[in-house]
Amino acid sequence: MKWLNEPAVWSGDASDLTVAVEPETDFWRTTHYGFIRDNGHFADTGQMGVRFRGEFAAQYDQAGLMLRLDEEHWIKCGLELDGRLWLSVVVTNGVSDWSQQPAPEPDADGWYEIRAVRDRDSVQISCGEQPVRLAPFPEGVMQSGPMCAAPKGPGFTARFRAL
Structure with missing residues (x-):
């Protein structure tokens, strides 16, 4: 793990x-807000899927999965708190975009599951059994694994398990 x-x-x-x-x-990266942040926590474990949960409390607290080529090409997908929990996917190819939909219910033990499947120049994101997004993503050597960040609040605890 790196x-x-x-x-x-x-x-x-x-x-x-x-x-x-x-x-x-x-x-x-840039879009809408005009700033670049690349200081969230990311553990390159080689995993293309994780189970996770967090003690989300402040706006934009987030946890899930990251796929990363470099600082200008990455995808983060998981849950993010913005008034309520959202299933969120940010695809960055030079600049970031952001898609979100209401978060699904966790499993009986309180865990969520997110997966990614790479196919040449694209990535398919799924949450549980539900397909969420098909996004273009450049080919190249990719890192992948758990991701979490707390842009506005005091921080929180996130937990991850391998699928």
């Missing part, structure tokens, strides 16, 4: 990971 922006406090491994998400962290 970190991009390793959090100060975390425990576990690629199969069962707990992260104390630090405040003022995010992944975003």
